Amino acid sequence: MNDGKVWYDGQLVNAEEATVPLLSFGLQYGWGVFEGIRAYPSSDGYLIFRLKDHVNRLLRSAKLLGLEVPYSEKELYLAVCETVLANEHADYIRPIAFGGQGSSVALGTTDMPTHVAVAATRMGEYVPGAEARGIDVITSPWEKSRWRALPVTAKICGGYIASVMAKRDANRHQADEALMLNANGTVAEGSAENIFIVEHDTICTPPLSAGILEGITRDTVMQMAADLGYEVKEKEIAWDEVVSAEEVFMCGTALEIQGVRSLDGRLIGKGLPGTVTKQVISTYHDLVRGKIPKYLAWCDRAETVVKSVLI
Numbered sequence: 491m492n493d494g495k496v497w498y499d500g501q502l503v504n505a506e507e508a509t510v511p512l513l514s515f516g517l518q519y520g521w522g523v524f525e526g527i528r529a530y531p532s533s534d535g536y537l538i539f540r541l542k543d544h545v546n547r548l549l550r551s552a553k554l555l556g557l558e559v560p561y562s563e564k565e566l567y568l569a570v571c572e573t574v575l576a577n578e579h580a581d582y583i584r585p586i587a588f589g590g591q592g593s594s595v596a597l598g599t600t601d602m603p604t605h606v607a608v609a610a611t612r613m614g615e616y617v618p619g620a621e622a623r624g625i626d627v628i629t630s631p632w633e634k635s636r637w638r639a640l641p642v643t644a645k646i647c648g649g650y651i652a653s654v655m656a657k658r659d660a661n662r663h664q665a666d667e668a669l670m671l672n673a674n675g676t677v678a679e680g681s682a683e684n685i686f687i688v689e690h691d692t693i694c695t696p697p698l699s700a701g702i703l704e705g706i707t708r709d710t711v712m713q714m715a716a717d718l719g720y721e722v723k724e725k726e727i728a729w730d731e732v733v734s735a736e737e738v739f740m741c742g743t744a745l746e747i748q749g750v751r752s753l754d755g756r757l758i759g760k761g762l763p764g765t766v767t768k769q770v771i772s773t774y775h776d777l778v779r780g781k782i783p784k785y786l787a788w789c790d791r792a793e794t795v796v797k798s799v800l801i
């Protein structure tokens with residue numbers, strides 16, 4: 491999966507050399523934060539989608555966790571771009587900052603180092619064939635963490651246990667994705683995606699107060715859909731509204747944007763990606779490949795970043 495080069499604590503090394511001490515807090519307790527970033531090939535080389543926003547979110551997640559990251563934003567931009575350039579055919583980048591091994595494995599230990607790594611791998615289509623048919627989703631029995639359980643707006647490694655279980659449950663039931671509800675019983679998000687429903691010409695998504703990650707793809711969709719002339723609204727969404735919506739789609743860095751074909755076996759709309767969904771998907775497809783001038787600032791060319799940061 492990753493047999494190339496990994497950026498580990500400041501240097502590019504062979505992936506097999508990037509090892510983790512067994513008593514690391516990251517491994518023992520999930521004490522770490524991570525990101526997922528897409529790289530898209532273009533005629534001009536690799537474009538990294540919303541690099542600065544992902545690095546900002548990584549640092550913000552670390553702050554919420556209380557994890558000190560010993561690298562600047564610029565050093566992290568460089569790390570991401572160098573790693574993708576060092577791994578031919580990689581299209582998905584995974585930066586992670588996590589607690590290493592300290593003087594003790596006791597929970598209150600504070601003297602462990604923070605390790606930072608960036609791996610780049612080939613993801614391709616997250617759900618193969620999804621664009622044509624849409625995805626099948628089931629409601630997860632696992633509730634989205636509450637605000638008092640964990641800083642839910644941070645991408646904390648240990649916080650992903652419920653997401654992994656939800657996604658595996660979905661796959662075991664021949665579905666592609668899981669929908670997670672929050673403690674109030676309203677719709678939160680997917681295992682690693684935000685959700686939108688389409689009602690007439692309005693595109694709605696749950697607000698941050700639903701306990702969701704502030705997805706960068708979600709933000710992209712909101713800006714893009716408004717530019718396409720749709721009304722975009724944040725509102726609490728009930729499970730019933732998802733089933734009855736004209737169209738539903740989910741979005742995230744890995745999944746990109748995909749229409750939802752069914753929820754818990756009930757077909758959504760006509761059971762195929764709808765007109766609005768298709769328009770949003772095709773605009774996003776061009777946008778991330780640097781084909782829409784208005785959004786070019788979101789697409790950083792990896793080689794340019796490396797050159798400009800090194801100057």
Ligand SMILES: Cc1ncc(COP(=O)(O)O)c(C=O)c1O
Nearest residue numbers: 682683684703705706707742743
């Ligand atoms: C729980 C969760 N929600 C939503 C998203 C979508 O976020 P983004 O669009 O920034 O990838 C992700 C993916 O990172 C996620 O893990």
